[in-house]
Amino acid sequence: MGKRKSSGPKPGGGKKKEVLSTTFQCLFCNHENSVLVQLDKKTGQGHLRCKVCAQTFSCQINYLSAAVDVYSDWIDACDAVKKGGEAENVRPGREPAPLRSGAGAAAIPEEDEDDLDGFVENDEPEGYDD
Secondary structure (H helix, E strand, O other): OOOOOOOOOOOOOOOOOOOOOOEEOOOOOOOOOOEEEEEEOOOOEEEEEEOOOOOEEEEEOOOOOOHHHHHHHHHHHHHHHHOOOOOOOOOOOOOOOOOEEOOOEEOOOHHHHHHHHOOOOOOOOOOOOO
């Protein structure tokens, strides 16, 4: 007959959740940990402010956004201004939603309607002789 198992220490809890930083380096004055990010999820706004040079930035956020998302949007906006473009609150790779008309159908330009039959005129590679 064996011994009964004792109720010894239980195995420890799982992995600890890594806390994401809310302070970053300023792009303008280059001070470490001087940029504070605040997320207001009720209004859908992310606000960023440098404590040293008083630089500010705001952008729209969603329920999944984190402080690093606002900071990366700020970097993207600064790069866009530096390159001569307009600063947009759109992350790279995101495309605008298609235009809708009527009962939710996507608007198709009239010139594209002719190409919807799926016919390919020349499907052989160049230099291919039979």
